[in-house]
Amino acid sequence: MKFSKRMNHLHGSDIRAILKMTEQPGMISFAGGMPAPELFPIEEIKAASVQVLTDHGKQSLQYTTTEGFLPLREQIAQRMLAKFSVSYSPQDILITSGSQQGIELSGKLFLDDEDVVLCESPSFLGAFQAFRVYNPRFIEVPTDDQGMIMEELTRILETTDRVKLIYVIPDFQNPTGRSWSIARRKALMEIAGRYDIVVVEDNPYGELTYEGEMLPSLASFDRKGQVVFLGSFSKVLCPGFRIGWVCASPQLMEKYVVAKQAADTHTSTFCQRIVHTYMERFDLDENIEKMKDVYRNRRDLMLEIIEREFPKEVSFKKPRGGLFIWVELPTTVNAREILKKSLEKGVAFVPGGSFYPNGGHENALRLNFSNMLDEKIREGIPRLAAVIREFL
Numbered sequence: 112m113k114f115s116k117r118m119n120h121l122h123g124s125d126i127r128a129i130l131k132m133t134e135q136p137g138m139i140s141f142a143g144g145m146p147a148p149e150l151f152p153i154e155e156i157k158a159a160s161v162q163v164l165t166d167h168g169k170q171s172l173q174y175t176t177t178e179g180f181l182p183l184r185e186q187i188a189q190r191m192l193a194k195f196s197v198s199y200s201p202q203d204i205l206i207t208s209g210s211q212q213g214i215e216l217s218g219k220l221f222l223d224d225e226d227v228v229l230c231e232s233p234s235f236l237g238a239f240q241a242f243r244v245y246n247p248r249f250i251e252v253p254t255d256d257q258g259m260i261m262e263e264l265t266r267i268l269e270t271t272d273r274v275k276l277i278y279v280i281p282d283f284q285n286p287t288g289r290s291w292s293i294a295r296r297k298a299l300m301e302i303a304g305r306y307d308i309v310v311v312e313d314n315p316y317g318e319l320t321y322e323g324e325m326l327p328s329l330a331s332f333d334r335k336g337q338v339v340f341l342g343s344f345s346k347v348l349c350p351g352f353r354i355g356w357v358c359a360s361p362q363l364m365e366k367y368v369v370a371k372q373a374a375d376t377h378t379s380t381f382c383q384r385i386v387h388t389y390m391e392r393f394d395l396d397e398n399i400e401k402m403k404d405v406y407r408n409r410r411d412l413m414l415e416i417i418e419r420e421f422p423k424e425v426s427f428k429k430p431r432g433g434l435f436i437w438v439e440l441p442t443t444v445n446a447r448e449i450l451k452k453s454l455e456k457g458v459a460f461v462p463g464g465s466f467y468p469n470g471g472h473e474n475a476l477r478l479n480f481s482n483m484l485d486e487k488i489r490e491g492i493p494r495l496a497a498v499i500r501e502f503l
Contacts, residue, residue, distance in 0.1 A: 179206025283433025336360030
């Protein structure tokens with residue numbers, strides 16, 4: 112059986128492989144980027160589902176337009192203005208099967224073999240998977256706690272041909288939890304404007320802000336229609352619906368719609384209508400506030416135990432939001448080796464090397480704090496700390 116050449120560039124997700132292991136009874140998982148299932152508004156979603164089937168059963172089970180259910184796109188346009196400080200019309204919005212599809216469609220639109228993708232170092236491994244189908248080269252831009260270092264970005268752009276897009280997660284980045292400063296956001300858009308490069312702003316975590324106000328999106332500083340904004344209901348409502356969206360300028364949106372038509376025709380009509388009805392009847396923001404209260408407490412609990420239990424040679428930072436804590440070990444320690452021993456002790460995490468597209472940097476790990484109950488955090492983090500102490 113002969114596969115296409117592109118399959119040579121693809122391999123399975125480290126996270127998905129680890130998540131299979133977490134299905135073992137008694138496993139404590141800090142691996143996935145999953146929301147807490149006990150916070151899903153099940154009764155409200157049940158009521159919305161019944162209403163959709165009762166009032167619009169035939170339409171909700173039928174094909175719909177590729178762009179998506181218009182009333183839902185109108186709701187998203189309102190949220191984009193209220194939450195992300197940027198004005199889009201519903202016609203500038205495409206409903207996708209999760210924001211992951213938005214990443215994949217971006218690769219399809221912009222990348223040819225050996226084109227260059229610039230990304231933070233480290234960055235989201237799911238984006239690497241989606242882009243690798245199109246055989247690009249990844250160049251990691253040095254990054255600090257304020258975001259990409261602009262002098263380094265400029266140097267790379269001045270010396271590198273075939274840069275097609277810049278992929279960034281400016282709010283509570285996966286995996287590090289970092290957030291870009293406003294100055295870096297403005298500077299990125301000024302630089303991108305000079306080079307006529309598309310900026311893919313992936314923003315699934317922005318509404319999960321635990322301290323301070325949400326910062327304006329990169330898209331709010333876009334003056335040339337260069338930003339492609341990717342949003343999602345997966346982290347703020349539930350991931351099972353797979354409802355995300357792309358916001359883009361009209362000339363880009365036309366291409367995204369054509370690309371999605373070739374991929375899956377449209378996202379689930381039924382799920383789109385349920386999400387729309389849920390937001391029409393119930394208060395999504397109120398539910399997000401409940402999530403934030405729980406996640407803030409779990410973050411603080413995990414940080415407290417890490418501070419107490421982890422060796423002093425280990426470093427970490429407190430994220431202002433999102434779902435992750437990034438832990439850096441001494442350079443002589445390999446987190447993949449720690450994972451093997453940790454799994455034997457019933458605790459899972461994701462090794463940091465998975466988040467560097469060009470390899471290396473194996474002395475870090477990502478911990479998720481949203482998906483485990485307090486007692487599991489109290490039990491699991493000391494177990495992990497004991498394993499790390501063994502290796503040190």
